[in-house]
Amino acid sequence: MMVASSTFDFVIVGAGAAGCAVASGLIDRKAGSVLIVEAGPPDSGMLVTAPLGLVWLMGGKRDWKYRSAPQSALGGRRLKIPRGRMLGGSSSINSMVWFRGRRDDFDNWDVDGWRWSDVEPAFQAIEERMRPSRLADPHPLSEALQSVLGNNGTAPPTPEYESAGIFHFNMRRGRRWSAADAFLRPARAGGLEVLTDRQVDHIEFVDRKASAIVLSDGSTIRARKGIVLSAGSIGSPEILLRSGVGPADDLESACIRVVADADGVGRNLQDHPAVGIHYVGARSGYGPTVRQVPLWVAAPFRYLTSGTGPIGSPTVEAGAFFNARNDGGPPDIQVHFLPFMMGWRNRLIVPGSGYFSDVCVCRPRSRGSVRLTNRGLEIDLGLFTDPADLDLLVAGFRRLRQLMEEAPFGSYRGLEAFPGVDKVRSDEEIRQHVLDTAGTAYHPVGTLRMGEGPAPVTPRLAMKGVSGLWVADASVMPQLTSANTNAPSIMIGHRAAGMIAEDAG
Numbered sequence: 020m021m022v023a024s025s026t027f028d029f030v031i032v033g034a035g036a037a038g039c040a041v042a043s044g045l046i047d048r049k050a051g052s053v054l055i056v057e058a059g060p061p062d063s064g065m066l067v068t069a070p071l072g073l074v075w076l077m078g079g080k081r082d083w084k085y086r087s088a089p090q091s092a093l094g095g096r097r098l099k100i101p102r103g104r105m106l107g108g109s110s111s112i113n114s115m116v117w118f119r120g121r122r123d124d125f126d127n128w129d130v131d132g133w134r135w136s137d138v139e140p141a142f143q144a145i146e147e148r149m150r151p152s153r154l155a156d157p158h159p160l161s162e163a164l165q166s167v168l169g170n171n172g173t174a175p176p177t178p179e180y181e182s183a184g185i186f187h188f189n190m191r192r193g194r195r196w197s198a199a200d201a202f203l204r205p206a207r208a209g210g211l212e213v214l215t216d217r218q219v220d221h222i223e224f225v226d227r228k229a230s231a232i233v234l235s236d237g238s239t240i241r242a243r244k245g246i247v248l249s250a251g252s253i254g255s256p257e258i259l260l261r262s263g264v265g266p267a268d269d270l271e272s273a274c275i276r277v278v279a280d281a282d283g284v285g286r287n288l289q290d291h292p293a294v295g296i297h298y299v300g301a302r303s304g305y306g307p308t309v310r311q312v313p314l315w316v317a318a319p320f321r322y323l324t325s326g327t328g329p330i331g332s333p334t335v336e337a338g339a340f341f342n343a344r345n346d347g348g349p350p351d352i353q354v355h356f357l358p359f360m361m362g363w364r365n366r367l368i369v370p371g372s373g374y375f376s377d378v379c380v381c382r383p384r385s386r387g388s389v390r391l392t393n394r395g396l397e398i399d400l401g402l403f404t405d406p407a408d409l410d411l412l413v414a415g416f417r418r419l420r421q422l423m424e425e426a427p428f429g430s431y432r433g434l435e436a437f438p439g440v441d442k443v444r445s446d447e448e449i450r451q452h453v454l455d456t457a458g459t460a461y462h463p464v465g466t467l468r469m470g471e472g473p474a475p476v477t478p479r480l481a482m483k484g485v486s487g488l489w490v491a492d493a494s495v496m497p498q499l500t501s502a503n504t505n506a507p508s509i510m511i512g513h514r515a516a517g518m519i520a521e522d523a524g
């Protein structure tokens with residue numbers, strides 16, 4: 020794909036969840052000419068639009084397929100870190116679960132202009148476009164969760180109090196409705212230029228002012244008013260580090276010329292640690308069984324005519340929020356529930372019918388980092404480097420087992436197949452199970468946190484130490500929100516556009 024000019028008022032790097040909202044906001048405000056550059060291809064095809072397609076997207080060519088550094092607390096295990104690499108970014112590969120987070124997540128950020136009262140109107144505005152709604156055709160297993168933890172009626176569970184049930188999703192008529200659908204395509208009609216399949220290598224500075232992006236093929240695109248980094252929590256710090264903006268010691272040891280010594284770049288990486296339980300039963304959730312052959316044969320027709328059935332399922336259908344120790348405190352654990360037979364021990368699909376549920380720590384204390392070394396990019400998730408996260412997940416695992424026992428699954432009920440109640444029962448055994456199998460919920464944030472003092476990005480999202488450069492994506496969150504991170508990322512992009520349009524010279 021070609022663009023008509025090589026100079027724009029604004030150049031946005033990364034057409035992901037936040038980047039699409041930034042582009043739309045700048046176009047709507049008529050802030051000038053805008054180009055958005057995306058490393059991946061367009062988001063066309065059934066695997067993107069049909070919710071179940073995400074199973075095949077992960078690990079495919081539209082996934083960055085990052086892997087973590089060996090995790091010290093996990094005996095050196097390396098974890099998969101999927102990230103969307105196409106228009107829509109991770110909003111085109113994700114499960115479309117929609118949560119704003121807990122109100123005091125934003126108050127606790129303690130950043131001027133980003134408290135709950137500041138961000139709530141932005142959530143309302145983006146929801147006009149994303150239109151999250153209850154899953155139309157949940158599996159009966161998912162429906163059964165609605166009545167546990169105090170019965171939440173037909174409302175989705177919320178991290179504000181203990182609750183369970185069917186989640187809300189950014190889907191329309193059974194198809195994915197990503198940030199590219201809601202923001203990028205309408206903005207394109209308003210004049211936004213879009214460049215796909217072009218990876219940004221670094222940013223060029225003149226007297227510390229960001230003046231151009233340099234693509235991996237060596238070509239240059241200039242920005243008159245500013246450059247916006249929206250390449251996500253891994254991509255944005257990586258580009259900055261390659262551009263010479265970061266901790267001077269690290270840059271020098273990676274043989275990169277220092278433009279600005281910015282200590283916080285790539286630090287403060289956080290993700291929700293997660294561990295799950297697998298259940299198997301003869302008449303249980305979706306899976307490859309002889310009994311379900313008619314269901315799977317009819318599935319494409321059912322999906323194409325009504326958008327329902329297993330192909331219309333984003334796999335995660337329901338879940339819960341609860342307090343791990345059941346001590347009357349606020350929820351500190353999120354549960355995801357998938358009415359699907361899921362493989363364990365590195366097998367994606369195993370024969371049988373069943374379901375899977377996991378627990379994630381809502382507000383982990385552990386921190387990791389994104390660094391450039393002379394061996395290349397190093398993503399250290401830092402999982403369980405704070406032992407409090409492990410203790411909480413062990414308690415959450417126990418309560419999840421209890422919740423799964425209490426749920427009125429009826430004839431769909433399965434038995435715990437992995438790890439198995441006979442094999443993993445004591446706290447010590449659960450702790451070892453967590454260390455052996457835990458991963459993350461794929462919610463990395465925080466690597467370019469905003470704030471006063473040592474934070475590398477200002478509350479107005481400008482990169483400190485240089486000019487003409489803003490950051491607008493999940494990387495600016497000072498701390499994780501208590502649930503899934505897509506809605507907060509889009510909210511950040513939406514608000515960023517207003518700030519950048521006002522502040523750009």
Ligand SMILES: Cc1cc2nc3c(=O)[nH]c(=O)nc-3n(C[C@H](O)[C@H](O)[C@H](O)COP(=O)(O)OP(=O)(O)OC[C@H]3O[C@@H](n4cnc5c(N)ncnc54)[C@H](O)[C@@H]3O)c2cc1C
Nearest residue numbers: 033035036037058108109113115116219251254493503505
């Ligand atoms: C498998 C998976 C499932 C998830 N499920 C959910 C869910 O159900 N609900 C939820 O709320 N959240 C979910 N998330 C998380 C959510 O999607 C992210 O938090 C959100 O998309 C982050 O937005 P972002 O704009 O920061 O980054 P992204 O959406 O990842 O966008 C970054 C964009 O920048 C591009 N880019 C990166 N580097 C470069 C470069 N050098 N040059 C050009 N372009 C570049 C990328 O290709 C990408 O398009 C999930 C994530 C994954 C991966």
